[in-house]
Amino acid sequence: xxxxxxxxxxxxxxxxxxxxxxxxxxxxxxxxxxxxxxxxxxxxxxxxxxxxxxxxxxxxxxxxxxxxxxxxxxxxxxxxxxxxxxxxxxxxxxxxxxxxxxxxxxxxxxxxxxxxxxxxxxxxxxxxxxxxxxxxxxxxxxxxxxxxxxxxxxxxxxxxxxxxxxxxxxxxxxxxxxxxxxxxxxxxxxxxxxxxxxx
Numbered sequence: 001x002x003x004x005x006x007x008x009x010x011x012x013x014x015x016x017x018x019x020x021x022x023x024x025x026x027x028x029x030x031x032x033x034x035x036x037x038x039x040x041x042x043x044x045x046x047x048x049x050x051x052x053x054x055x056x057x058x059x060x061x062x063x064x065x066x067x068x069x070x071x072x073x074x075x076x077x078x079x080x081x082x083x084x085x086x087x088x089x090x091x092x093x094x095x096x097x098x099x100x101x102x103x104x105x106x107x108x109x110x111x112x113x114x115x116x117x118x119x120x121x122x123x124x125x126x127x128x129x130x131x132x133x134x135x136x137x138x139x140x141x142x143x144x145x146x147x148x149x150x151x152x153x154x155x156x157x158x159x160x161x162x163x164x165x166x167x168x169x170x171x172x173x174x175x176x177x178x179x180x181x182x183x184x185x186x187x188x189x190x191x192x193x194x195x196x197x198x199x
Contacts, residue, residue: 053066107190
């Protein structure tokens, strides 16, 4: 449960990830990954307890960057950051934002998941981004609902752990082709995410 004292929050329970993200597979189907890191100041701002940043490629030249940040407990100053706030600060302009259904097959009992799609531009570059909040057994595609569920679960489950999943791919041919690449990659990694993110 969250208790506010002097404008800060204290928590009863801090959950741990199911597996440490430094063991996340670098070969997933046709995709081969290479890990990298942000500058330390970025991690200081994010406040994550565990994370992975990796670029995955296929032999035919498809390219996706994966970032997952895991928070044992979210409190004031250590909350999941939305790309809608961070990307413009890095020089990327958001052209469009929408909800995108993604078919992850039997990995989600045959049901689609809904994620947030962004189209970003920076000078002559364009990217497609898919992201969602995977927190306490839910896939959440709204910053607003992420905060609502955070409060509800802190009261009913005594948990405020949560994860943020973001996929980025550059637009080479067109937006539709890039979106297809991202959806295929999402389907490939979805069962692995469930092994690392607590439900």
